[in-house]
Amino acid sequence: MTVTQPAGVGCPFLNPQKLFEDLAGARTGQGLPHSDTFEGRVVGRYDEIVQALHDPETFSSQPTVGTVPSPWREQFEGRVPSRGTLLGLDNPDHDRLRSSVNSFFMPRKLGRYEGWIREQAHLMVDGFVEDGRTELKLSFALPLPLKVIAHVVGLDSHRSEWIGAALGFFMGPRDIYHPGTPDEKAQLLLDLHDYILEVMDERKHNRRDDLISHIWNERESGAVEMTDFEMLSMFPGLMLAGHETSSNLICMGLSHLLADPNRYAAAQKDDTSRAEALEELFRYESAITGMKRLVTRDVSLGGTQLKAGETVFLAYAAGSRDATKFSHSDDIDFDRDWAVPHLGFGQGIHACLGAPLARLLLRIELEVLHERLPDLRLGAPYDELEYTVVSEGRGMVSLPLEWTPVRVAERASAPVIDALHSAAIPVTVSARRLVTEKVLELTLETSSPDIVRWEPGAHLDLELPDGSLRQYSLCGQTASSELRIAVLKEDSGRGGSKLIHDQVKVGDRLSIRGPRNHFRLKPAQFLLFVAGGIGITPLLPMIEEAERRGTPWRLLFLGRERKLMPYVEDLVQRHPANVYVWPSSERGRYNLDDIWSRVPADDAFVYACGPNELLAGLEESAARHDAELRLVVERFAAQKVEHLPNRPIEVQMSRTGKTVTVGVDENVLDVLNREGASILSTCREGTCGTCEVRVLEGVPEHRDSVLSLEERLANQTMMTCVSRCRGRRLVLEA
Known part of the structure; x- marks a missing residue:
């Protein structure tokens, strides 16, 4: 079914009710039309938007976030960061700061918050379920996301209303939900930053399961360099974007679902149907109309010559309805595949950081509203629902709903788990x-x-x-x-x-x-252990286990000097026939290629632990002898890998058994999705974790910035948008 936007008159991009009609004109017309509303040339075609999003050096994000005017700029000096969000930062600062939070927002890891979010949603519904009607934006859609994002960041979720009022300063006249003058909101914003600084100081010494603690862990480990003031800048912008866009998404999405009872029923069958419906709704009408970019050099975009200094508006909403990429692009289709990803959360280095949290939150919101509000329906005609003014964001002024009133039921509260402390x-x-x-x-x-x-x-x-x-x-x-x-x-x-x-x-x-443990022993007919210095430690219990199983084994123990090699004399005394000691100060450098002539061809593994230089040499040697799948290594330090040029690799899809070839100029994500894998993606640059897939066989070459060191060493998952294979073949759970 096609949802038709009401017609309107007047200048383009002024009437929110006819926004998509205007965007269609920008997409199908010649060149890149200028818009006063968006303060730049409008880019509406999918390919051109994607081109710009993946070329941040040419299309700078600097104009995305405006500067604070006087007198507040002077008032905020030294207390409120002037670039208080990642959206307005270019590299190298953007990637440096975003690397501190990427792994926190991985979909797999955010799942630990699901019980807490569901409980908060139920508590909020308790406040209006008996009334039979509500204005959802004020009673649920705004307060719940703000409560959730405050909790995830590490702030007191009971103060979320106060936090929202403080963040209202950045929204200016668009903040119609929090009363107060600009000066009053400016003071609230200063107070909020002081509060965040207090929490930062407390978490520095008393970590919890929240974003502030996570960034401290990243800073302490040396994974990211960041000042306290830069760390402070991460949180207000994230909370502002997170709660405003989530509230708009649930309101717009529900309005489209409830406009057709059959569509609402199809979406609410189960968690899978809700997730599929949401993905299509993100494409159909995202909470982000688009983002501005500053052209830094003369460039051609879609046949239009742009001069350095010009501003373009990348209209994500137009690209997601590009008929050359999405069939029946103006229809809502829950069976759509995602061989071409929508632009609802952007792409590239500035792809929405909170997209995984938004997906989780909205799925829970749909579930709870469906469970608690029987016979749910719109409280006003669909064509009369009012949208907010046209801007970078897209939302509804209000969403009146009605249902059959029910009494508040007794429910068992979900336990709140402090995962880090437990x-x-x-x-x-x-x-x-x-x-x-x-x-x-x-x-x-x-x-x-x-x-x-x-x-x-x-x-x-x-x-x-x-x-x-x-x-x-x-x-x-x-x-x-x-x-x-x-x-x-x-x-x-x-x-x-x-x-x-x-x-x-x-x-x-x-x-x-x-x-x-990601270094477990596999059943084998023979085991060769290779230790480099202190790398002997995980191999000691492995040797005892091989003895217990009756598995034939040998140990090659490498080191500089025998007297510095831990446990060497005890090992030689206990297993004189099995231990081969090679001190390089006495015998020179060991030829690693010699290893493979000493290992049986079938059902044998080499387990190695030691310095990166040794392990990298072993991996190169294994590749030369076509023995990559027989080598298992353990690292505790990041491997400095120079990625080899792309080469064709084979990927087997475990669910169908089909094997496909990923060419030099292709990525695993696109090839698998062409075969019907339906792997979701957002950034397509290895920064968001959305396209993570489990690795069943083979060793991935990790090129993402999401997985932790331990996860990279475990090689149990990979980001299919950027990562490839260190060998020739992978088996993926897809």
């Missing part, structure tokens, strides 16, 4: 000994041994006295209640190993998280 396990240092002059072994005891069960290959996170986290392999007996780790003192490291060597004593109480 994972911390207290331990006591029960013993310490020097294994070599630079390797210290610690024995840790816990009062809850049942919750720290582990298998060979596992590691844990040790929280040091200064609050930082370091990862160490477990090297003791799996059946013991004690946990043993060995720490190499690294003079050129970040200071964690030196702190442990110099300060941690018997009797000290520390905390651990884990254990976790």
